[in-house]
Amino acid sequence: MADAIADAFDTGVHALIQAGTGTGKSLGYLAPALDRCATSGDTVIVATATLALQAQLAKKDIPAALDAIEVVHGKRPATAILKGRTNYACLYRVREGLAPDQDTLLGGEEVAEAAKASGAGAESVIGAEVVMLREWAEQQLAEHGVADRDDAPSHLPRSWEQVSIPVRECLGVQRCPFGSECFVEKSRDEARKAQLIVTNHALLAIDAMHGGTALPEHDLVVIDEAHDLVSRVTGAASDELSPQLVERVARRALNHVDDDTGMQLLEAADALKSALDEAPVGRITEAGVMTQAFALVRDAARHAVSQLATKPDDRPAVMQGADAEKTQAAAAVKEIFDIAERMAALRPADVVWTTDRDRFGRWAHVAPLSVAGLMREAVMSTATVVMTSATLKIGGDFDQVAQTVGLKRKERVDSPSVEVDRAEESTELHWAGLDVGSPFDYRRQGILYVAADLPNPGREQMAPEVLAEVAELVWAAGGRTLGLFASQRNAEAAARHVRAQLPDLTILCQGDAQLPELTRRFIEDPHASLFGTLSLWQGIDIPGDTCELVIIDKIPFPRPDDPLMQARQQAVTEAGGNGFMAVAASHAALLLAQGAGRLIRRASDRGVVAMLDPRLVKARYGSFLRATMPEFWMTADREVAVQALKRLQAARES
Known part of the structure; x- marks a missing residue:
């Protein structure tokens, strides 16, 4: 893997590298990346899917790789971690309005704990947490010079919103009175001085969308957990709008615009609510009541932006009080204008739809139909890119992933493990695909049991036969089960049934408590099982005999009423492709590979993946899905799976 990446850096050929669990892929790309930094002076961006993986790289993998590089080259390249603005506390927000009479005899953390312990309402808890976070930020400034959310005491998302600030x-x-102490600016300064910068997919997307302003200039890019890239970039390029949001922004602007303009914004919020209540939930494809409402919001916001605009010469050198409030209100209104304008336009490149998002009512959403063009023009064409993940070969090859990031379909070359794109010479977007395999012997370590005799899953509640199968498998494993379900309803139904059938075993279900707490209890109790939905399919790492059985209730196709997936599928079909295979089946294949990959996390692990959806072997697309999963030994015989689990249980007891 390291050799392939070094070769990609030398030749400029983009690389897609599948590296199975246990490969050590972080060191596989850090070694050649840091070697390049030390020998060529290049700047390398490493983009990960999550902040958690950023932290792992910073605290464990990068220090180890730097030690090795220093031994070999006598140099230690500078590294930095770079996150989005809202991951850092904003000193203006921290200090804004914090008067001396708000001080308390208790420390901030004690106030928050007291509010929670007393059963106080959400607003009281948030208020207490904000006091705690303000105190914490000042302490971090004094001791470390930076206040990063990952280091903050436990808090609610709404509390953090009060001490952080959106980009706009x-x-x-x-112009900020605390600009010289700004945590974000300090992180940017460190990144500009570094040769290896670790960031996340979202910031990579923001950099692409805004002309390279979010990241330092760089020569090479490594994208880890690349199977998640399209989803993360789509999220960063998406927007949403609600009547509550428009009204909240309008009220911020009221003190800085005339009465007519303020009233126009508030009336536009009401019009949006009426339109959302009247229109059916789902995709919006043509002009009508919803586009008219978006246009009203757009026009009202445009008038407000015009009134809120301040000539550069009229701005004070440092902003505080009313000046700062006006500037921030103007930025919030401009964001509303941009979103409403995008939704009203119904551009072919966008998908616009509405949902019943929460108890406060409906929301409107807009997302790009594809991010391939953005990735091709703003990422793939500007630097040599290496993409790596345990699951990049969808259906057995790299085609699908390559096309979603703007790389053309490849032609095969002599080596069966390497695939190169023969794009036009002018594009210079050649790419190679390499599967470096895994250190695990999946056929010896695991069994894939497909319950071929069960009925195909429906959209209604789980069939009694499926519930009975779940209980029997959990019994055979003596607990030690990770249940991956297509919906929260299915997870809860299975948990209720197994608890009734096996009262001596602990069955944890997502929603019973926070996921980190449930995961901790799952690991600590040797007979516990954990049932849940999408957040358990990837990212959770539980090696050892804590997890010897993974149950998957059905193939994780996207929801048939998902407007974005529907639109993408339709676009592929209209272009002459197979929309179902390119979108729905590829989505399911990726999740199946990730879910099944929860079983074997180290060389000594053993167990069974039980697939309770017979379509995996009976449907025509079944072989495509299986080609993406780990190569377990497969059986459709329930008794084989049950006896294998019982043998594992007996071996532990002996």
Whole structure:
């Protein structure tokens, strides 16, 4: 893997590298990346899927790789971690309005704990947490010079919103009274001095969308957990709008615009609510009541932006009080204008739809139909890119992933493990695909049991036969089960049934408590099982005999009423392709590979993946899905799976 990446850096050929669990892929790309930094002076961006993986790289993998590089080259390249603005506390928000009479005899953390313990309402808890976070940020400034959310005491998302600031509302380092101490600016300064910068997919997407302004100039890019890239980039390029959001922004602007303009914004919020209530939930494909409402919001926001605009010469050198409030209100209104304008336009490149999002009512959403063009023009064409993950070969090859990031379909070359794109010479977007395999012997370590005799799953509740199968398998494993279900309803139904059938075993279900707490209890109790939905399919790492059985209730196709997936599938079909295979089946294959990959996490692990959806072997697309999963030994005989689990249980007891 390291050799292939070094070769990609030398030749400029993009590389898609599948590296199975246990490969050590972090060191596989850090070694050649840091070697390049030390020998060529290049700047390398490493983009990960999650902040958790960023932390792992910073605290464990990068220090180890730097030690090795220093031994070989006598140099230690500078590295930095770079996150989005809202991951850092904003000192303006921290100090804004914090008067001396808000001080308390208790420390901030004690106030928050007291509010929770007393059963206080959400607003009281948030208020207490904000006091705690403000105190914490000041302490971090004094001791470390930076206040990163990952280091903060436990808090609610709404509490963090009170001490952080969106990009648009930032006053700027020159005009903020606390600009010289700004945590974000310090992180940017460190990144500009570094040769290896670790960031996340979302910031990579933001950099692509805004002309390279979010990341330092760089020569090479490594994208880890690349199977998640399209989803993360789509999320960063998406927007949403609600009547509550428009009204909240309008009220922020009221003190800075005339009465007519303020009233127009509030009336536009009401019009949006009426339109959302009247229109059916789902995709919006043509002009009508919803586009008219978006246009009203757009026009009202445009008038407000015009009134809120301040000439550069009229701005004070440092903003505080009313000046700062006006600037931030203007930024919030401009964001509403941009979103409403995008939704009203119904551009072919966008998908617009509405949902019943929460108890406060309906929301409107807009997302790009494809991110391939953005990735091709703003990422793949500007630097040599290496993409790596345990699951990049969808259906047995790299085609699908390559096309979603703007790389053309490849032609095969002499080596069966390497695939190169023969794009036009002018594009210079050649790519190679390499599967470096895994250190695990999946056929010896695991069994894939497909319950071929069960009925095909429906959209209604789980069939009694399926519930009975779940209980029998959990019994055979003596607990030690990770249940991956297509819906929360199915997870809860299975948990209720197994608890009734096996009262001596602990069955944890997502929603019973916070996921980290449930995961901790699952690991600590040797007979516990954990049932849940999408957040358990990837990212959770539980090696050893804590997890010897993974149950998957059905093939994880996207919801048939998902407007974005529907639109993408339709676009592929209209272009002459197979929309179902390119979108729905590929989505399911990726999740199946990730879910089945929860079983074997180290060389000594053993167990069974039980697939309770017979379509995996009976449907025509079954072989495509199986080609993406780990190569377990497969059986359709329930008794074989049950006896294998019982043997594992007996071996532990002996």
